Amino acid sequence: MLRIWGRANSSNVMKVLWLCEELGLPFERIDAGGAFGRTREPDYLAKNPNALVPTIEEPDGFVLWESNAILRYLTRSRAPQSPIYPADLRVAADCDRWLDWQISAINRPMTTVFFTYVRIPEPERDWTSTHKARAEAETLWAMLDRAIGRKPFVTGDRLTIADIALGIYVHRWFALPIERAEMPALRGWYDRLLARPGFIKHCAGPLT
Incomplete structure (x- = not known):
């Protein structure tokens, strides 16, 4: 069985857990990181020298870290025909663009x-610093609001791993006690994510 190392309230672990729910993949999750420690122990560092979570382990010993790489790998290895990571080269490139944007822009x-x-x-x-970061995040969310427009999901008519990578952050955006500009497309997308059981189970709970 697939083994996932990482605490359940880590945004990067949430991505992987939600994808597993979407694809119906069985897994074993082991608490690591934050209050659980373990990531600085030699056996964990041998798997992930960054001392971060998540890390996945396959039954044959294959190990992978970096959450967005894990999303791509699990889809390609378990459900290569799934539209959740599109086979079409240009749609996949659009998906990859937003995965990279999550890391390079909205994450910080x-x-x-x-x-x-x-x-x-x-x-x-x-x-x-917080007020400055909130204003920066609002500008970035407005960019995604315009990009979504009338589409149901980030890249089109179907949920992809781009929605999974960004969905954790949009939940925090709407759940935090902050001022937010009106962004109807972004709010509509968030509401559609809230209709998905995997998102509710792993990503849309109280902030911790």
Whole structure:
């Protein structure tokens, strides 16, 4: 059985768990990271020298880290014909574009805002940096709002791993106690994600 190392409240672990639900993949999850530790232990570092989560292990010993690489691998290895990672070269490139955008653009400001409100004790919060990050995130979400337009999902009519990579962050955007500009397309997309059992189960719970 596929083994997934990582705590359930990690955004990067959530991606992998949600994909497994979408594809109906059985897995064993092992708590690691954050309060659970383990990631600095020699046996874990041998699997993932970054000391981060998630890491997956196949029954034959194959190991992979980096959450978006894991999304691509699991789809190609378990459901190569699934539209969740499109076979069409250009649609797949669009999907990859948004996967990279999640890492290179939206991750940083959203992490700053999320940590400020959820994980950093109030006396230690840097509100100047947080307000700046919120404004930056809003500009980026507006970009996605325009890109979605009338489409049901990020790349078109079907859910893809681009929606999975970004969906965790849009839940935080709407769940955090912050000001938000009106973005109807973004809100409609988020509502469609909330109709998916895997998203509800693994991604849309209380922020921790």
